[in-house]
Amino acid sequence: MSRQAKAVVCREWGQPVQVETITIDPPKRGEVTIKVAACGVCHSDHSATTGKIQYPPPLVLGHEGAGVVVEVGEGVTELKEGDYVVSTFITMCGKCRNCVRGRPVLCENARKSMVTLPDGTVRTHGKDGEDLYVFGACGVMAEYATMHVDNCVKIDDDVPMSSAALVGCAVITGVGSVFNTAQLEPGSRAAVFGIGGVGLNAIQGCVTAGAEMVIAVDTNEKKLEMAKAFGATHTINTNEVEDVSKAIKKLSAGGVDYAFECVGNGKVVEQAYKALGRAGTVVVVGVADMKDKTSISTFALPADERTLKGSWLGSARPQYDFPKILNLYKANRLKLDELITKTYSIDEAPQAFEDMIAGKNARGVIVFE
Structure with a gap:
């Protein structure tokens, strides 16, 4: 059946x-409808409202959500009504070269469903019946969402939904960049x-992986204090040093083994690269503007055997990695509850975006009744 639901919508870039109250269609073959319990407010959602991520409006926001399955479509056997799930904006065809070699985040067919479901259509409509695009095949910043079953990861029902939701983006992006992309070795700096939100998770990923030094x-300054709570051994406020790369090299006795850029800025990537020791690796996690550029010393790549790598959603395999992360959380080895600075109702969504832009939150979460 169709459902009426409040949703957070981008109608125009820069606004x-x-x-709004929208209509959610029932699931078709291979799809499920979930009642969303919580959705993180992510910088990527904001980037979609500015045009930095060029998803066309009108667009239902939200890709970092958790909820309960309330209806399943024809042919769905992986999930049933009552199952708890976390959304993932990575659509995996399971057949292309990258999928079959274990790199589903690089699925060659995923771009077909950046703002629609995999079949190229949507289940979301405005008050006049207009089609509304959905962020990353999800659109979970809404009371209900109909998605393809492959965009849902089943989880245990003993995890708070507000914390579980964060695994779908912030947590896996940060922790996964350490575990999967960098494969950080114990004792590293x-x-x-x-x-x-992503940087804090990169920090706790480094700690969990056994890094001996983690410089935030x-x-x-408020965020640097948060970093200490998540395990950072040292902090550097870039407003207080003349050259951040030199400051890191001094602290780390010659340079770090791994540097994680979680900003999305070419100049910061350059700083991270210069902060490396020999055989060091920069992992670029942040999403930069498409016109942004980075300039590095080409000589240092072979001479110091440095590596520059990208990390998309922490090089995740969602169906495998999400439950693993939640198991680490339940074993008190990863912090999730502490990431949530403030919760909001859906009617407070505009304020949640303002607070995120102002840097007030590690993560703001919209909690649905």
């Missing part, structure tokens, strides 16, 4: 988000640039 780098 504040709007809370690391620096994390940009201490937002940011301009916001």
Whole structure:
């Protein structure tokens, strides 16, 4: 059956988000409808409202959600009504070269469903019946969402939904960049640039993986204090040093083994690269503007055997990695509850975006009744 639901919608680039009542169609073959319990407010959602991520409006926001399955479509056997799930904006065809070699985040067919479901259509409509695009095949910043079953990961029902939701983006992006992309070795020295939701998770990923030194780098002193709570051994406020790369090299006795850029800025990538020791690796996690550029010393790549790598959603395999992360959380080895600075109702979504832009939250979460 069709459902009426409040949703957070981007109507025009450069304008504040709007809370609207929309219609959610029932699931078709291979799809499920979930009642969303919680959705994280992510910088990527904001980037979609500014045009930095060029998803066309009108667009239902939200890709970092958790909820309960309330209806299943024809042919769905992986999930049933009552199952708890976390959304993932990675659509995996399971057949292309990257999928079959274990790199589903690089699925060659995923771009077909960046703002629709995999079949190229949507289940979301405005008050006049107009089609509404959905962020990353999800659109979970809404009371209900109909998605393809492959965009849902089943989880245990003993995890708070507000915490579980964060696994779908912030947590896997940060922790996965350490575990999967960098494959950080115990005893390594690391620096994390940009201490937002993703950066905090990169920090705790480094700690869990056994790094002996984790340097947090940011301009916001409040966020640097958060970094300490998540395991950073040292902090650097870039407003207080003349050359952040030299400051890191001094702290780490010659440079770090791994540097994680969680800002999405070419100049910061350059700083991270210069902060490396020999055989060091920069992992670029942040999503930059498409016109942004990075300039590095080409000579240092072979001479120091440095590596520059990208990490998309922490190089995740969602069906495998999400439950693993939640098991680490239940074993008190990863912090999730502590990431949530503030919760909001859906009617407070515009304020949640303002607070995120102002840097007030590690993560703001919209909690649905």
